[in-house]
Amino acid sequence: MISQQIKSAIRDIPDFPKAGIIFKDITPILKDPLLCGYIVDAFVEKLKSTRIDAVAGIESRGFLFGLTLATRLGVPFVPVRKAGKLPFSIKQKAYSLEYGTAIIELHTDAFEPGQHILIHDDLLATGGTAFAASELIQEMGGIVAGFSFVVGLGFLNGKERLTPVSDNVLILAEY
Secondary structure: OHHHHHHHHOEEEEOOOOOOOEEEEOHHHHOOHHHHHHHHHHHHHHOOOOOOOEEEEEOOOHHHHHHHHHHHHOOOEEEEEEOOOOOOOEEEEEEEEOOEEEEEEEEOOOOOOOOEEEEEEEEEOOOHHHHHHHHHHHHOOOEEEEEEEEEEOHHHOHHHHHOOOOOOEEEEEEO
């Protein structure tokens, strides 16, 4: 049921950010506070048997449900930011994208070594950013508790990229 509600709310934007891509725009979901609540409820229910000590939300749309999810789980929220956005001591991870490279960062005191970290983002495509976040978390001594996404584009095989890190990959609505 939640899958269909999410898919009904999502807007397709053709040729964004470049020709040939159909962008799955989740912003219409944000206009529906009841649906937003259902999404967080679904995550909480599906994650209830998973040890989670913190939720790491990937910039920027991973912040939207990531913070609310962390709050509902009663754990800290850890922002995974693009390079140059965090003001304190940081650890970085460079990674490849289909069109170049990028860098993500975490504060060095974001979590304690040995803590179980759930990585959250709005959408799973190729899995590159989520995988880089998992590598960074592991390099800092964290344990990846799993991954959670509102939407997944199954035809891009992102889930397959993430399952060697954790077989706990939760996607509420898959295309």
